[in-house]
Amino acid sequence: MTHTEKMRHRATATPGSEGLDARLVVQRGSFRLDVALTAAPGDVVALLGPNGAGKTTALRALAGLTPLTGGHLRLDGTELDRMPPESRPVGVVFQDYLLFPHLSALDNVAFGLRCHGAPKAEARAQAAEWLDHMGLADHAGSKPRRLSGGQAQRVALARALATRPRLLLLDEPLAALDARTRLEVRARLRRHLAEFEAVAVLVTHDPLDAMVLADHLVVIEDGRVVQEGAPPDIARHPRTDYIAHLVGLNLYRGEAEGHTVRVDRGPEVTTTEELTGPVFVAFPPSAVTLYRDRPTGSSARNLWHCEVTGLETNGDQVRADLTGPLRLAADLTTVAATELELHPGATVWAAVKAAQTHAYPA
Amino acid sequence: MTSVDKAGAAETLERAPRRGRVRKGAPLPLLLPALIGLAFLLVPLVALLVRAPWRSLPDLLTSTEVWQALQLSLVCATAATAVSLVVGVPLAWLLARVEFPGRGLVRALVTLPLVLPPVVGGVALLMALGRNGVVGQWLDSWFGITLPFTTTGVIVAEAFVAMPFLVISVEGTLRAADPRYEEAATTLGASRFTAFRRVTLPLIAPGIAAGAVLAWARALGEFGATITFAGNFPGRTQTMPLAVYLALQNDPDAAIALSLVLLAVSIAVLAGLRDRWMTAS
Numbered sequence: 001m002t003h004t005e006k007m008r009h010r011a012t013a014t015p016g017s018e019g020l021d022a023r024l025v026v027q028r029g030s031f032r033l034d035v036a037l038t039a040a041p042g043d044v045v046a047l048l049g050p051n052g053a054g055k056t057t058a059l060r061a062l063a064g065l066t067p068l069t070g071g072h073l074r075l076d077g078t079e080l081d082r083m084p085p086e087s088r089p090v091g092v093v094f095q096d097y098l099l100f101p102h103l104s105a106l107d108n109v110a111f112g113l114r115c116h117g118a119p120k121a122e123a124r125a126q127a128a129e130w131l132d133h134m135g136l137a138d139h140a141g142s143k144p145r146r147l148s149g150g151q152a153q154r155v156a157l158a159r160a161l162a163t164r165p166r167l168l169l170l171d172e173p174l175a176a177l178d179a180r181t182r183l184e185v186r187a188r189l190r191r192h193l194a195e196f197e198a199v200a201v202l203v204t205h206d207p208l209d210a211m212v213l214a215d216h217l218v219v220i221e222d223g224r225v226v227q228e229g230a231p232p233d234i235a236r237h238p239r240t241d242y243i244a245h246l247v248g249l250n251l252y253r254g255e256a257e258g259h260t261v262r263v264d265r266g267p268e269v270t271t272t273e274e275l276t277g278p279v280f281v282a283f284p285p286s287a288v289t290l291y292r293d294r295p296t297g298s299s300a301r302n303l304w305h306c307e308v309t310g311l312e313t314n315g316d317q318v319r320a321d322l323t324g325p326l327r328l329a330a331d332l333t334t335v336a337a338t339e340l341e342l343h344p345g346a347t348v349w350a351a352v353k354a355a356q357t358h359a360y361p362a
Numbered sequence: 363m364t365s366v367d368k369a370g371a372a373e374t375l376e377r378a379p380r381r382g383r384v385r386k387g388a389p390l391p392l393l394l395p396a397l398i399g400l401a402f403l404l405v406p407l408v409a410l411l412v413r414a415p416w417r418s419l420p421d422l423l424t425s426t427e428v429w430q431a432l433q434l435s436l437v438c439a440t441a442a443t444a445v446s447l448v449v450g451v452p453l454a455w456l457l458a459r460v461e462f463p464g465r466g467l468v469r470a471l472v473t474l475p476l477v478l479p480p481v482v483g484g485v486a487l488l489m490a491l492g493r494n495g496v497v498g499q500w501l502d503s504w505f506g507i508t509l510p511f512t513t514t515g516v517i518v519a520e521a522f523v524a525m526p527f528l529v530i531s532v533e534g535t536l537r538a539a540d541p542r543y544e545e546a547a548t549t550l551g552a553s554r555f556t557a558f559r560r561v562t563l564p565l566i567a568p569g570i571a572a573g574a575v576l577a578w579a580r581a582l583g584e585f586g587a588t589i590t591f592a593g594n595f596p597g598r599t600q601t602m603p604l605a606v607y608l609a610l611q612n613d614p615d616a617a618i619a620l621s622l623v624l625l626a627v628s629i630a631v632l633a634g635l636r637d638r639w640m641t642a643s
Contacts, residue, residue, distance in 0.1 A: 063549050064548075064549075065545050065548075065549070084548070085545070085548040085549050086548045086549075086550075086551050086552055086553055086554075087551075088549075090549060091549065091550075092546070092549040094542065094546055098540075098542055098543055098545075098546040100543060100546075100547075100561055100564075100565075101565070102564040102565060111547070111550050111552070111560070112550035112551050112552075115547075115550055115551035115552045115553075115556060116551050159550065160549075160550075163550060163551060
């Protein structure tokens with residue numbers, strides 16, 4: 001099934017009744033966002049992309065904070081395009097949470113319920129339940145500035161969920177956290193998203209967050225969807241340099257003929273797959289073996305003479321960036337790097353076994 | 363650090379402020395005019411204290427005229443501030459948050475009373491709200507309302523002069539406040555007005571308070587527009603500044619006493635403001 005077929009399949013699987021069916025078009029100056037999104041209730045969709053790709057604009061368009069200049073937006077069969085944000089059944093967790101600083105955690109969560117007409121006592125009782133559910137019962141009376149990053153995020157999540165939205169939007173939900181709390185908060189957020197019965201859309205530039213939290217990935221670059229699918233598929237078959245870089249693969253586009261792929265403006269790569277026509281060929285940096293002198297006994301079919309442009313140490317691993325016939329990244333142990341006397345400017349031979357490469361139609 | 367070092371550091375710390383500042387920071391051609399300027403601002407206030415009739419002060423301040431004028435001043439300045447708050451805060455919100463054509467021009471017009479001579483403001487008010495004024499004639503014939511030379515007229519004149527201070531202050535605070543809080547409120551189901559009332563207003567409260575104090579102080583000292591538009595009738599339109607001016611003609615001691623009261627109020631306002639600004643920042 002090709003990329004576009006899969007998209008169409010997903011769209012027809014939810015024929016406009018349940019879940020989200022949107023094509024978001026926002027034209028702002030020379031920037032144009034044009035993204036199609038469909039999701040069934042219970043789905044968690046991640047919009048993944050580099051800064052400035054239009055992820056946040058897409059999220060704001062879903063919330064009604066940025067008007068659409070084209071396309072459509074349907075949620076559970078209802079047209080939302082012309083609906084003001086306060087009328088949409090949408091909850092938002094903002095990047096820096098935007099908890100109202102003058103209200104306690106409890107009143108922050110009760111705010112939406114009050115706006116939806118709940119009497120004060122009832123709104124506060126429900127808000128207390130939400131905080132309890134988030135494990136924050138002890139912090140109900142705290143002002144936002146007294147909360148840790150992880151706690152503030154949970155209050156923001158409770159506030160967004162309290163109004164029982166049919167679409168939950170999360171803008172970089174983990175970006176404001178330090179590395180240590182991030183792990184724990186991510187696991188917790190994953191549990192909360194799993195029990196959320198409607199559609200959740202989250203925006204992130206972190207592939208790990210996206211892969212852990214979402215069951216469907218939409219990769220956006222420059223306002224357009226460049227790839228979408230299940231996280232493992234995208235990790236195995238990246239279609240752009242950006243994704244390949246995110247998942248740590250060497251990726252080339254070329255023309256296949258049998259077991260040989262002629263890389264655009266590059267050498268030939270031998271693969272195990274037998275294909276014809278435009279393809280991608282990918283291999284992980286760990287599949288690259290480096291030699292100081294041209295290996296004679298090596299069975300590797302792919303052998304290139306390269307120059308080291310950069311070295312980066314990560315634990316006991318060294319990532320070497322190479323240029324030559326191909327730009328590629330190679331991983332090796334620090335011991336091996338020392339033995340090879342690797343330094344920027346050094347020349348080495350890089351070998352990749354055909355069995356370690358992976359080619360798939362472009 | 364050794365103990366010798368510590369002693370040396372302490373010595374430099376003690377000596378540094380006085381000698382260091384004069385030598386490094388302020389060359390004489392700057393320092394001299396600066397000191398003259400400072401003296402120019404302070405000497406009159408000191409003179410007021412020196413010449414104050416301290417002995418007869420209690421009697422002067424408890425006279426009916428003084429109490430009347432003080433009461434009227436406080437009531438009118440407070441009412442003018444209230445009027446400014448009711449219409450000035452929404453006006454500031456409009457200027458800060460809503461894009462409309464000619465916004466820059468409107469902002470300039472709003473701030474005009476800041477630089478306009480108050481007497482001109484008073485004449486303008488007469489032309490607008492006087493008995494034969496553009497608006498005033500209708501107020502008179504339809505509702506039987508006359509504003510000039512009444513206590514309400516004092517409030518109108520003071521509000522006209524003082525409101526721009528409030529608008530400028532609140533607009534600045536609104537611009538500095540993060541508008542995304544309002545967005546967050548609307549995604550939770552709040553209408554734009556509810557978002558303003560329950561989120562924006564509490565967030566900018568320090569700015570509103572500072573603006574209100576500024577406006578109140580300006581209204582309290584208002585002279586030109588008041589005497590032009592509302593006249594100078596004891597007990598009705600004669601506020602403290604007017605009473606001071608009148609007293610200076612025939613009873614200088616009373617004028618000094620009244621001035622001291624206004625000075626005390628101003629110092630209290632300044633102290634209050636400084637506190638606000640420190641908590642706001």
